[in-house]
Amino acid sequence: MTIRSRRSFLTGLGVGIALSPASANDQSYWGMVRRQFAFNDAKTPMNAANLCPSPRAVAECVTELTRDIDVDCSSQNRRKFDRLREDARAAVAAQLGVSPDEVALVRNTSEANNTINNGVPLKSGDEVVIWDQNHPTNNVAWDVRAARWGIVVKRVATPARPGGVDELVSIFERALTPRTRVLAITHVSNVSGIRLPARELGEVARRRGIHFHVDGAQSWGALRVNLRELGCDSYSASAHKWFMGPKEAGLLYVREDRIRDIWPNIVAPGWGDDADPDVKGARKFESLGQRDDACLAGLGATADFHGLLGPAQVEARVLELASALKAGLADIGAKLVTPPDPKLSGGVCIIEMPAKNREQMVDKLYYEHGIAGAAAGGLRLCPHVYNTMDHVERAIQGVKSLRWLLA
DSSP: OOOOOHHHHHHHTTHHHHGGGGGTTSSHHHHHHTTSSOOGGGEEEEEEETTTOOOHHHHHHHHHHHHHHHHHHHHHHTHHHHHHHHHHHHHHHHHHHHHHEEEESSSHHHHHHHHHHSOOOOOOEEEEEEETTSSSSHHHHHHHHHHHHHEEEEOOOOOSOOOOOHHHHHHHHHHOEEEEEEEEESSSSSTTTOOOOHHHHHHHHTTTTEEEEEEETTTTTTTTHHHHHHHHHHHEEETTTTTTOOSSOOEEEEEEETTTTTSSOOOOOOOOOSOOOOSSSGGGGGGOSSOOOOHHHHHHHHHHHHHHHHHHHHHHHHHHHHHHHHHHHHOOOOOOOSSSGGGGGOOOOOOOOOHHHHHHHHHHHHHOOEEEOEESEEEBOOOOOOOOOOHHHHHHHHHHHHGGGOO
């Protein structure tokens, strides 16, 4: 079977022509973007913090490549996936502003986080400072290591309504001591929507020689992320969230000068014959045995799709939709958990509501108004580029009709 190039999937669907970023301020342009996705408006996804649909071009790429393997699963036929995987790695790395040798293509954020919290060299008494809003794989997982190795885990709490970047930086800086070896944060919280000032925190960590790890599950694919500018030592993310890529794929970035010091969780065929890996760079963290080759290759098609939109345009659109959603929810009397200031938030939008009513609200919003949200920290709604302003307005009106559940 002849495999089309990644970009041919996009041009074959007319995506390359339709998605010129020159008209990204035009709502009709974003209407064209919405039409690249297969979902029915009657059941509109608005929970990008958990799972996103892939554009047709990506889904068809993965389907065709999977079919190719099923037609001929010989090692001879599958040799081409080595090149496709490296093409995908290079495309992802370029958008993140780093070298392909610093990027491991793993299964998800959870796996990447655990590689870091199991692999960073630590001894008894060393401190790890974390945000109390971190995902469990960047929070509880550190407690598990502490129980095994006697390290000290310190949780940092931030105000429900932070006053600004300087306040957030100073809270974390005060928690650091001469024994701190790791600062591990979540870039954007999935339970409050607060965006931490990662670049500024990275500068603090670097001055003190502290390993700085960023969980980017809620920023990769939503915000323009340049890891060199961010200044982190490691960064984790999942493709199935804001990146809108294949399921069960993700990335782990490790800065070049930190790769050798960090141990992998798994050693599988392809590693080599001794303790030193034969693979180059961060690839040692993806020694996992048999992988879904079509899925990994589909990361390249996803990167191409983002490239057509433009990372800066994607961020601007996500913030535009999120700002409109937050403003509309506030206007109907809902209390925001997420800061209205885009500098302190991303695409995750959460409003307060009693825990006992959250699941009922989520179900009614879905079944009665066709908006798929989540109960996380309140009512969570996360619009993305496949959403329209009409979707946002429908979500606002749906919550308005269900205001009795907010009290």
